[in-house]
Amino acid sequence: MKILLCGARGFVGSHLQRALQRAGHQVIGGVSSVRAGESDRIAVDYTHDVHVADWLPRVRDMDVVINAVGILRSTGSRPITAVHTDTPKALFDACAQTGVPRVIQISALGIEHSATQYAQTKLAAEQHLQALVAAGRLSATILRPSIVFGKGGASSALFFNLARLPVALLPGPVIDAQVQPVAVTDLADAVVNLLSTHPQPPGPLACVGPQAVPLGDFIASLRQQLGHRPAKVLRLPDALTSLSALLGDLVSASPWSSEAVDLLKQPNVAAPAAFEALLGRSGVHHGRLLAENWS
Template sequence: MHILLTGSTGFIGHTLQAALQRAGHTVHGGVSPRQRTLQPGQVPMDFARDTTATAWLPRLAGIDAVVNAVGVLHDTRARPIDAVHRDTPIALFDACAQAGVQRVVHISALGIEGSSTRYAQTKRAAEAHLQALAAQGKLRSAILRPSVVFGKGGDSSALFMNLARLPVALFPGPVLEARVQPVSVHDLAAAVVALLGPALQQTGTIDCTGPEALTMGAFIASLRQQLGHRPATVLRLPQPLTTLSAKLGDAVPQSPWCSETLAMLGSDNVGHPAAFEQLLGRKGVHYSQLVATAWR
């Protein structure tokens, strides 16, 4: 199949592209229009500005399926969250319906239900539009909602690994208490490959999680153990300093720690892995094995 993959140079997108190519697909990878030299198969696109279906129709010529793997945590002038999560995906989905591209796989996020953050609101809006198109029979959609995605190259994963190496760690309270269900980036990629192969007809929303949930603090402790270190001394950061640290993170566009992250940690990021495991044909990688299998 010829697959248009948005966000192909990002953490998740890069892994998806490699997995799709290994499965025999031809991937047309979306890259920034500011990239000076285009490699074969790369397609310039700008999620900050390509907010109309007309902008996407030429890119869909000869395309059999679309995978959207673009996402941001911060709202910035260069990457406004409303456009990146809502307006541009909606335009892309509308273009797919117009161009007859039936298969759309959309990478969303777990934990967005009931959240008032702009991250969650814009993610939900894109999901709702895609589901409406599918209900009208205009395309077949699969929405993947991963919990914390772990793997080499991920900003959050790198932060977790750096924290795991500290013999004395000072954590915000929500980081210690929030429940997550970490998933390997390679398992997420395997699910996308399945949805464009054996499970091509499968539709709906799928929670993408590891087999077991735990608190974020326990997850970081597990990473430390996997690295061969003794348990760390863990201290709790006072709430005022937690809020201040998140606001400081807002000023760093690539930082995975920011006010949006802090707000989202107020609710659990866990789900039901049965449908995900059915796609994989096995259980997902357990969090206790993530360093050995995904940190490479």
């Protein structure tokens, strides 16, 4: 199949591209800028390509369009509403107009229960896509992964580095957050399998590992996988957690913010059966993630 993969340079997108190419598909990477010699990539701008006309020539003749673009926070140069909502809606409308047979949206687990800007902008794109499907204008699948773990992921690197500390001072929301880490290679394999699945799975599909775990315990598991003794974990007082989040709000490049705290308070777990059915096997357990996803 000929596939347009938006976000091909990102953590998830780069793994998707490799898996799709190994499966024999022709992947055209939609990226922010095309480097010399990159004949298999086209430039897309998720901050400005908010009109259907911007996408019509790009999606024409594609068999599949995959949207794997996402940001955690809004900035002046990358407004989150444009990146998560306005541009994807224009992309989906262009797919419907040109008759693209299939669309895959990489979304996020738990967004329907969160009032954060991150969640609401993601959800708005989902709802628009679902409306197009309900109207019979295209076929689409929405994938909602929990925390995606693997080499090259910013959050994965953060958890890995925290796991190496013999003494860690962590905010309560980080220690207590309920997550179900999914290997990035499992997510990529699921997308490959999805392309040969008929009919498409109904509704958004939760992409999760085999077992839910508090985030603090997941970090401890990574430390154990590194061969270290258990760390001494200290809980940051709630008042200092709130203050640190407010300070993070002032630094747009910081992943820590009031919204991050709110997202961590939302359980990020689901039953793994549907995802495992798509994979055709069990996913990688969080206790094996370093061995199987950190090389």
